[in-house]
Amino acid sequence: MLHNESIPSQKKKIIVLGSGPNRIGQGIEFDYCCTHGLLAIKECGYEAIMINCNPETVSTDFDIADKLYFEPVYWEHLWEIIEHEKPEGVIVQLGGQTALKLAKRLHEKGIKIIGTSFDDMDIAEDRGRFSDLLEQMHIPFPKYGTAFTTDDAIEVANEVGYPVLVRPSYVLGGQRMRIVINDEELEKSVLSLLKHLPGNKILIDHFLDRCQEAEIDAICDGEDVYIMGIMEHIEPAGIHSGDSHSVLPVFNLGKLEVEEMVDIAKKLALKLNIRGLINIQFAIKEGKVFVIEANPRASRTTPFIAKAYGVPFLNIATKVMLGAAKLKDFKIEPKLEGYAVKEPVFSFNKFPNVNKELGPEMKSTGEAIRFIKNLRDPWFRQLYKERSMHLSK
Incomplete structure (x- = not known):
């Protein structure tokens, strides 16, 4: 028979999402952020709840958060905890890209995101939307274009001018970003992106060399x-x-x-x-x-x-x-x-x-x-x- 040892309190709660295991592209730096965030939450009178699955971090020590859920930072686990604890909101800004990527699911479920709203974060995260915003504000940025196929990518690259930086949206640590100098290299990079990240919008920026x-x-x-x-x-x-x-x-x-x-x-x-x-x-x-x-x-x-x-x-x-x-x-x-x-x-x-x-x-x-x-x-x-x-x- 399953037994749930987590008994929700009557206090107002704030959940902090961690960054998961240390790995290339995302390291221990975000543990510092989560730890100090949890301490600040407690100072403000809330119950601080931490969700992370890394035993090598301070944020998962027994005396940092009021309650620790040592669980993978995946939506399925997060949603069950939210239904159980019913927090005032969730902080996604402190756990790096891993935590930030869960903002969309939280928004769709009507869960309050503490701090910056999902739509405003999405403008910054979506390379195309962000570039459009910069253009509206007359802020200089490298020429860019978006593509979903190799033919589109080649057309965009020739328009913005080689060398170009090829990258997908919503990636961790520059994952699969490449600098390419001709159509042949571009085609290989785009095919690799589409294979490993199917359906992901590809952004192609003119690369500002020697800057x-x-x-x-x-x-x-x-x-x-x-x-x-x-x-x-x-x-x-x-x-x-x-x-x-x-x-x-x-x-x-x-x-x-x-x-x-x-x-x-x-x-x-x-x-x-x-x-x-x-x-x-x-x-x-x-x-x-x-x-x-x-x-x-x-x-x-x-x-x-x-x-x-x-x-x-x-x-x-x-x-x-x-x-x-x-x-x-x-x-x-x-x-x-x-x-x-x-x-x-x-x-x-x-x-x-x-x-x-x-x-x-x-x-x-x-x-x-x-x-x-x-x-x-x-x-x-x-x-x-x-x-x-x-x-x-």
Whole structure:
């Protein structure tokens, strides 16, 4: 006879969705986000419920959430728990792309998504809808087109101009993204996409070669936008942001470029009705700032920025999502002497026969933080020299 040991309480509850097992494309960074989110939920007087199935994380420790469901982050499990617990809502912003992909099912079932609404998140996630929004707002972005067949893809690629970045919508860690330079390579990439992700809309962007990349993480409460940090990538364009060394704050971008990025980030966050977190990625070429993508959730660099600046950004963002506070209620005082550098961590020693060449599909399994006093640091000078040599090829 089956016995249910989970007895629902009478308290108001909030469910946090985790990111599932650590794997290539999605690492431990989101555990930090979920842990601090759970603590913030409890501070706001709610019962904090965690759903995740990773024993190697802090968010699944017995004393973090009020109640832990150690279950796979799949819809079937989630729906049963929701019917049982009847929460006030579900937070999907803290568990990476795995959690975010469940937003549509929650929306269709009428379950409240805490923070940014499903439709606003979908605009950012759907590459086509997002590009249309950028066009309406007169924000520069790479030329693009969408396709469902190889013939359509070839026609679009020739229209936007090679090289092109081929990618599906709603993917984890740049899964199956490719940079191609001719029709033959494009046809192979599209056929592979259609085989492994049937029915997925394929987006084809003109690839901005030899440009700098940067990203902004921000919190928005619907009225104000706070820029948590601006990070500049060391690796050349075309390397996934998760595999790039990133420097906080920026060190090589001009003041006008930084101001343009901040202005775009604030406009986009307000236009998308963000309640909580957003990450926006940029490409800067010949002084012009282009938007590559926006992620309406915690990014891999959110914990990094919080650690570097010593500010509990995830606690603040969660309270903003819940509507328990506004940004103006917090006294935010970032502290960082010199620079913080994000170092990607790879596990190639565990997979000796895999292709180690980096590209738009993420291959790192984590990240580390290195503090340097100034840009004359020998380690940093060597890293930047190697990057410059790569760009000059």
